[in-house]
Structures are given as C-alpha cells and as structure tokens.
Amino acid sequence: MPELPEMENYKNLLKEKIGNQVITEVQINREKSININPDLFKKTVQHQKIIDIKRRGKHLLFELQNEQTLLLHLMLGGWMFFGTESDKPDRTIQVRLSFGQNHLYFIGLRLGYLHLYNRTQTEEKLADLGPEPINSDFTLNEFLKRIGSKHGRLKTTMLDQSFIAGIGNCYSAEICYHAGIVPTKDIDDINEGARGKLYHSMQSVLQDGIKHGGYMDNPLFKGDALTGGFNDRCQVYDREGQPCNRCGATIVIEMISSRKTFYCPNCQK
Template sequence: MPELPEMENYRTRLSEHLIGKRIQEITITREKSLNVTVEQFRQHVEGQTIVAIDRKAKHLLFNLESGKVLLLHLMLGGVMYIGGEGDAPKRTKQVTFIFDDCSLFLMGLRLGYLHLHSLDQVEEKLRDLGPEPLDDSFTLDAFYKLAEKKRGMLKSALVNQKFISGIGNLYSDEICYQSCLLPQRKVQELTIQEKQALYRSIQAILKRGLTYGGYMDMPVYKGDLLTGQYNQHCYVYDREGELCKRCDSKILKAKVASRKSFFCNNCQR
C-alpha cells in the first residue's frame, strides 16, 4: 500500500502535469470506487479544471474549480499513470480522466476509492487522522506528548493512522531500523533517548523515501526515472536473509502485530 513518500511523490508529479487542465471526459469501469452514481460523478467532474492537488496522510485531494474535491485512496495494488493509450501499462484501468493532451489512468484490481465531496465533507472524513510527521508543527515536544499516551508495540503504533498519519508497513520497519529499536518494543517502555532517536528516524526515513521517489514499481509517466528508486535503498524491508548494512548480521522476518516485519536482531535492541 502506498505510504506518505509514495503519495507525496504522486502529488508532486501529478501537480506538474495536471494543474490547470480541464477534465474533458471520464471513463469508469469500476463503479464501486465511487461514492455516487456514475451519472452524478460525471455531472460534477466532467468539464472541471483541476486547480490544486493536495495530500493528507495516504490520501490525495484533487481540488476542482467548483470547490468540490475528489478524495483518492489507492489501498492495495492501486497505481496511477499519466500518458496516452499507446504507452499506458497493460493493467486494469478502473477510472480514466481524459484531458486535451493526456490521460490520467487509475489502475489496479484493488483500487481503494475515488469519492466526490465538498471541502467540509473531506475535513470531516479525515479529522481523526494523526499529525503529519513532516509538518513543522510535528516537533519533538509534540511527539513526546503523543508517545506519553501510547501503549503497545512500536510497530502497531507507527502504522496506526490515528497516532501518526502516513506511515505503513515498509517505512515503519525502516524507521525502527534507523532508530536501532526492535519493532516488538513497547512504546511505554522507551527511554527519553530512544524516543529522541525514534523521532529523528521518522523524519529522516520519510525524507529519504521522498528523495528516492518511494517504492512504487511503476513510473508515473514515460521518462520518469525517479519513482520507485527506494526499492534499491531499503535498509531491512523485504531483505530477509541478506546482511545488515550496520553489523553484517542476517536480516530476519517475523510477524509483529499481525504484520510481516523485517529487522536486525543484533543491532536493533
């Protein structure tokens, strides 16, 4: 599932190509992705210009000139591509936005949803999300206050969207590795020094994910050489049996909080 770096990468690249463009036509092959009828969706979206694309946690918000917002969550297996029918990947296209010079394809058998809302409805739907970890307001002191109230395993806390938004399975493992903490550790048992290391690691790993274009396995458009480069730079995720880059011990894989997790049992404590 795309996490904060992947969705921010999408936001940046889509903004470069689609801001100011008018949606000429929409093709919908999966009606379950919508929260209104196809007819209502077309009525409110066709002919509209995209004025801004924002991100909140793992969601993208396509702001239309009418004031309506398209709220997108890709869930498992969802991907996007900008181009034409000739160069589009051979994947199931569930929703297609057709512009005058290109199309935006939303693909994947398990695309989450693309809902039409007012701005107030979007704010209500997303109000329970935790703080954005790369916002200026997410300070060390703010993190201390959050962590004071949290109980349970570190892995569970990091992927809990009501605790901190945007972190999922991959980056939670990378964050634990960077901070030298095992994902099985209990949040309430962390020392002040360990909380400091965890906070710094959250910032560093997510920024690293952005630098390498996230881990998505498909470019956003033809000639996109950045998207997906994090796959070649993972510290522990999906590296079971390979050597730790810090201590040369073997990377282990285990179920932690009912999720697959990768870690070094030697230098993570």
C-alpha cells in the same frame, strides 16, 4: 501499499502534469471504485479545472474549481499512470480522467477508491487522521507528548493512522532500523532518549523516501526516472535472509498484528 513518501511523490509529479488543467472526459469502468452514481460523478467532475493537489496521510486530494474534491486512497495494489492511450500499461483500468490527449489512469483500485466529496465531507472523512510527521509544526515535543500516551508494541503504534498519518509497513520498519530500535519493543520500555532518536529517524527516513520517489516502482509516466528510487535504499523492508548493511547479521521477518515486520536482531535493540 503506497505510504506518505509515495503519495507525496505522486502529488509533486501530478502537480506538474495536470495542475490547472481541465478534465475533458471521465471514464468509469468499475462503479465500486467511486461513491456516487456514475452519471452524477461524470457530470460533476467533467470540464472542471484541477486547482490544487494536496496530500493528507496516504490520501491525495484533487481540488476542483467547483469546490468539490476527488479523494483518492490507493490501498493495497493501487497505482496511477499518466500518458496517452498508446503509453498506458496493459492493465485493467478502473477510472480514467482525460486531459485532452493525455489521461490519468487509476489502476488496481480493487480495495482503493476515488470518491467525490464537498469540502465539508472531505474534512469529515479525514478528521480521524493524526498529524503529518514531516510538517514543521510536528515538533519533537509534540511527538514525545503523543507517544507518551501510547502503550503496546512500537510497530503497532506506528501503523496507527490516528497516531501519526502516512506511515505504513515499509517506512515503520525503515524508521525503527534507522533509530536502532527493534519494532517488537513495547513503548513503555523505550526511554526518552530513544524516543527522541525515533523522531529524528522518522524525519530523515521519510524525507529520504520522498527525495528518491518512494519504494513502489511502477512509473507514473513514460520516462519517469524518479518513482521507485527508494526501493534499492531499503535497509530491512522485504530483505529477510539478507545481511544487514550495518552489522552483517541476517535480517529477520516476524508477524506483528498480522503485519510482516522486518528488522536486524543484532543492531536493533
């Protein structure tokens, strides 16, 4: 599932491709991927200029000239591709937004969605999300304050979008590895020094993920050499049975709250 770095990467690249561009046509192939009548959706979105693209947690917000917002959540299996009809992947397309001869294809939106809201509705939909971990106003003190009110396993807390927005299965594992803390540990057993290290690891890993285009390797457009570049930089995620790059021990996998959790049992304490 795309997480904060993947969606930030999409945001940055799409701003270059479709920022201030007019949506010339809308194609809906799966009505369940949108939230209103398809004809009304098309009427409201078509011929509108995209004035900005923002990210909130794992969501993208396409802000239109008519003050409506397309709210995207790719969920599990969702991705996007931008290009011409001849360039597009041989996959089922749920929604297509056209920009002249180029199109933005929404693929794999079986669990994900592209919903249309006004600004007030958009704010309401995102109201339960926690702070953005890479924003400058999310300080160490703010993190310590928030985690100080939490209990239970660290992994479960990091996946809680009301605690911090945008972190999922991959980056929670990578952050815990970077900090040298086992994700199965109870928060009450993590001292303030280790909590501070966790905060700095979160900043480092997420920024590195953005810099290298995230871990999901479906290219956004033909010739895209950035997207998915973090996949080879993952230290523990999806590496069970392989040696730890830090100590040589074998990476293990464990289920926590029905989620696969990867860590090094030797150097994560």
